[in-house]
Amino acid sequence: MTHSADPQSIADYREAARRRLPRMIFDFFDGGADGENTLAHNRAALDARLLLGSAPVDVGRRSQKTTLFGRTFEMPLIIGPTGLAAAAWPKGDVALARAAGRAGIPFVMSTAGTCTQDEVAAAGDGAKWMQLYLFRNRDLSTRIVDRAEELGFEALEVTVDNAVAGKRLRDARNGFTLPFRWTPAKLASLMLHPGWALRMARAGEPRLEVMAAGLGPQRTETIAELMQSQLDPSVCWDDIARLRDRWKKPLVVKGVLDPAHVARALSIGVDGLVISNHGGRQLDGAVAPIDVLPEFVDEARGRLTLLVDSGFRSGSDIARALALGAHAVQIGRATLYALAAGGEAAVLHALGLLKAELDVVQALTGAAGIGDFHPGMVRAPASLPGAVRSTAGSALHPSGSLALHP
Template sequence: MLISVEDARLAARRTLPRWLFDYVDGGAYSEASLKNNFASLSAVRFIPAILCGVSAPDTAVKILETHQTFPLVLAPVGMGGLLSVEGEVAVVRAAAAAGIQTCLSHFSIQSIEDIARAVDPALLMFQLYIFRDRAITRDTLQRVWNAGVRTLVVTVDTPVTPMRERDARNGFRSISKLSFRHFTQMMIRPGWTWNMAHKGGRLMANLEPYGMGKTFFAQSATISRELDPTINWLDLKWIREVWKGRLVIKGVLHPEDTRRSAELGAEGIVLSNHGGRQLDGAVSGFEMLSENVQAANGRLDILVDGGFRYGSDIAKAMALGASGVMIGRPWAFGLAAEGQKGVADVIDYFHQGLRSTMTLLGARDIAALREGGKDFLRDVSGAACEPVPSSSIMKEHV
């Protein structure tokens, strides 16, 4: 059993070839954004409440009209199916068993159709990238709808792919085929290599119908050419018109973009710096949470990702007004380490941590956690915690 996310990470590092582990684990340039994601969460501390009589807090919540056992959503991770022969199906099954949603990556190894047959599609979201050829995007939207998925998550923060130095050092930045170095790294990971060679998926299945290449690496090269770097608000307006389900915009940080998302008719946003993989030196989604909650003014569900490693981190986000938290690397590490069981262990680790934190804060349920707001928190970095104004949870226990 995996005890923590860091256990899962270390197990994944021992299991995967270096070029694949670093692809998941790394960030852009100096990895300042990646490091700041952790630092911003660490800078906010709790002020516990005693003698509150809360032994079994209720963590249930509704996110984007879907009931969940607790406020965690598995974020999209491109090529996640390369991490284990069990593939993305194992991920969504672990999430469904835990009563939470998964957002499937556009660049998953298994197709949206196969994934949606594995679990109730009501527990699935689909991440969309917009291609230059809008016919591909339109057809993809129809496939997602036909699969029964009703929540679309459009990623908007990747007009270019910046230098990711670990990938460059590993020769994985602009790879067209495996090199001697890659094979050497694979040979010292014989378990992963054998399994992938004999039972693993080798293409990004959602792209297969569009003639983007007959190998994984050919597909990767095509993606870099065919993703549209010029997308703007007019393109999102078009998506809103074409897509009749729930629309979520992922990659928002500025409050003005939150306002525009609400005006566009989106149902939700994800505050995200893409896990520190895009703009080096960017603020974290957590740092911008309070301002964006105020900008949304109740019009949007607000998810936040980036650096979440503990259930206590979820409690911080909920106290500041989030609708829920997304995690990507933690479940990816769990999948690489122990397949579906590893993902389930990671999910349970977050859930247990949230429950114990709520007990120690005296929050009986998620509503109480939100109502307590800044009364639970102290920002030691010098910045102010400014959640949605609310009554103090302490009044509840007087």
Template sequence: MRQQPQSIADFREQARRRLPRFVFDFIDGGSGSENTLAENRSALDRHRLVGRAPVDVQACSQSVTLFGRDYSMPVIIGPTGLAGAAWPRGDVDLARAASKAGIPFVMSTAATATMEEVAAAEAGAKWFQLYIFKDRAVSARLIAKAKALGFKALEVTVDNAIPGRRLRDARNGFSLPFRWTPAKLASLAAHPAWSMRMARAGAPRLEVMAAELGLDEADTIAELMQSQLDPSVGWEDIKWVRDAWDGPLIVKGMLDPGQVAKAVETGVDGLVISNHGGRQLDGAVATIDILAEFRAQAGSRLTLLVDSGFRTGSDIARALALGADAVQVGRATLFALAGGGEAGVRRALDILKSELEIAQMLMGARAIQDFGPAMLRSPRPLRAPGTVPEAAAIIPAAPAAGPLSLVAEKRQGVLP
């Protein structure tokens, strides 16, 4: 009997064993050379945590308030398309696990369940991720349906003017509906448990998009999205969504802190700092490296969420210290979903909560609001090729206008 996964890395390895290669690569892969995918991990590792003792951490809390609602920890299950390829009715299982953990679940427009099914899954908060389609009437219908079904927030993805070139999918011939080749059939034979689940449940399909766009098939996911998404989307379109949606509005896919002023002007409530998990722009900046600049620009005017590469409680602590209000996870819960449906996702969330608690207590943060930039150190770059790197630099208190000081001021309630 194999041991239960003890980390998200364990869940990833379990998914690699249990899923056919073309499905695992769809979940695990990035765009181009997968440089951004690798940099997300490297950048997180560069930010080192500072243990703080002695501090009385006997009574610690992970509770957080987002858009006026209280949640058990600063974690959100972010939108992930085609979750049903990992486990039948995967979107519903993700929603149920999030509800039981007391955190939000963001349903993807590229979900493999209907909006009605997800809305009815447990009583927890569901948010809806929206694409702005070439046919604006489709997006308008989705907004209206999300409102009618009680979704609490709308998350508009904007970093998809053109899909990234995902080489693993191209090499594997990943398509919807699945098209069977000798290699794929051999992979099915090597993964009988997955094959039997899919045979009983039926092949996954993009239920929301199929219902709204009448889609039957496409050569690849990237080509499907390219045929339907609008590269002309700008802030005027976000304003159109703002006018149609009276709940919290979040814009996902932000990497340029210079866009913050426009977001505030447009009436956006929050941003997700994201490089799409390394699946869009190859060579993009890691989100953890740009986070403090966003907080500097936003102050306390926007709720800042962050995603792309977060796999441990220590990763979440790093983001909180640099000014994030919460972290969205994607692959972490998909790997867990592949390992055991809702039960796997619940275990993965328990692991993240436990890891965050360890980081929190050892860093002396009794509450999430106690995290700040003084709890991190980052090494300076090399002076020149071949020279010895300087000693790790202490992140300073920074001048008043600096990004890190603004993080601290927001945490202390100084900013308006």
């Protein structure tokens, strides 16, 4: 049962997370790279695409059933990989996995997870996918892949948009380190968030369990520096081809923005792509995934499963992506905000909000089923103030006129 005081949108959950987390933790989840222009543009690019209401259409019976890699899910949504989830809530990865399973959607475990692969594999009956970084230490990456196979993870999602780690100014300014380093100012913030502090005291400080299993304890100035010390800038499509030979289940490549890569992905035998700018946390000034999604659809011509992430916060956002050709949407911050606000129960509630919002859009756009979404449902009017129309027919706000709504 929900109550009037419960969050009623992902924006409400973001505000709840802001109140309940110490600043350095909230900023780690909420922030982006450099000036955070990509964060702003992700939101602007979605808002610039307007939905076309369609009535009267018989939408008395509506379904969100979606098939991905041969398995049917309850809605076209995936909880994507998010690192250090236990900083939001103890055993955060397990809570996210259990909520996803209860909602009937996949959960993607991060290589920067704060639970073990075994713990997540045992968390409920839902579909689990494994995200992978190709580290300098390839033996570590290989062990993660092999353990995922042994534990029954259903797909592998390898992230490629991290030749170097993006510069996270909020983390640097906050002195966000791993392990946490407590200054007087941070301790003062801690005292203002007793609920979070008590949970962390009981559970213990979060550790990157998957990485620690192969690397041992690591101390760095920022999380980005830890990742930078392990990421391999030499990763290329040849590495993906070798991974394809090793992993026999669905293989997804995450972090592509250039539609020209579709042909190479097809030639290797990749099963899906996640069109993503890493939620604005890597390349500042990058195009929004929704900007280039139609070009990926044209290049793929139905031969790849196309997923999309970065900035999605509502059912209408999901509908925009479906209409432009995505098979499903991955979310990250949206469920982290809910996790910070109330653990597994809040994540499940947030997923329910997104499902209900998408249902409203279905009813008002005439999409009784997910397959009924089509590009004609999306408009980017030339009358939009300051709009710039791209060759793909999209319209974008100038970034300077927008407030940040990550």
